[in-house]
Amino acid sequence: MPAAQTADAARDSEDLPTLDAQIGMCYACPRLVEWREGQARTMVARFRDETYWARPVPGFGDEAARILLVGLAPAAHGANRTGRVFTGDASGDFLWRALHAAGLASQPEGRRAGDGLRLTDTRVAAAVRCAPPANKPTPDEQATCRPWLVREIELLTALRVIVPLGAIGWDASLRALAVLGPATATPTPRPKFGHGAEARVGPYALIGSYHPSQQNTFTGRLTQPMLADVLERAKTLAGPGPRSR
DSSP: OOHHHHHHHHHTOOSHHHHHHHHTTOOOOHHHHHHHHHHHHHOOGGGTTSOOOOSOOOOEEOTTOSEEEEESOOOTTTHHHHSSTTOSSHHHHHHHHHHHHTTSBSSSOOOSTTSSOOBSSEEEEESSSSOOGGGOOOHHHHHHHHHHHHHHHHHOTTOOEEEEBSHHHHHHHHHHHHHTOGGGOOOSSOOOOOTTOEEEETTEEEEOBOOOOHHHHTTTSSOHHHHHHHHHHHHHHHOSOOOOO
């Protein structure tokens, strides 16, 4: 899918399943396409018997979600392998454990798509849908991928709270909301990212969290209690409402 068609494909997606399917067919960023497919060919020894997804990774979770978590991008041998966001790597292990403890995930781990994991009132997505080299998508790649997040937010009609995981997730969320119109324009001064930082953008509340990368979790910069506090705050900000089962 050429870059010029990405926004049209996102805008024309009438529901989340259609959007997810469109995301999975995107070839808009040549560098990312080459990298994601190259990782599937070279793989790592412990996954040599697996077939990699090696495509853009759509969001995952409750279609009636009031809470949306926005990460950075799929890991080369995590979601790029399994086809489900935050699945199959240490970052996902850390995140699912926290979501399960908060009552938002049905189980404390996610190993592969179709393993029975379900999210309640929550959806997880990424700022960039393809695995990038060194986990660093370029500004142009982030901009090209942005229409997918914009449309995902639009289709989550019950959405009340966005939890960006890391500075790129924070920036991506603000930029996506700004695309939706004047009511969700970025506040002035621009809200700064930080763990536990909060901002109100139109009808949405944002609350930031450090990304559950190994760089953060292994050093203690992000702990389970710290992430638990953010998730409990997100639940409070989302307010009372029906929970999907």
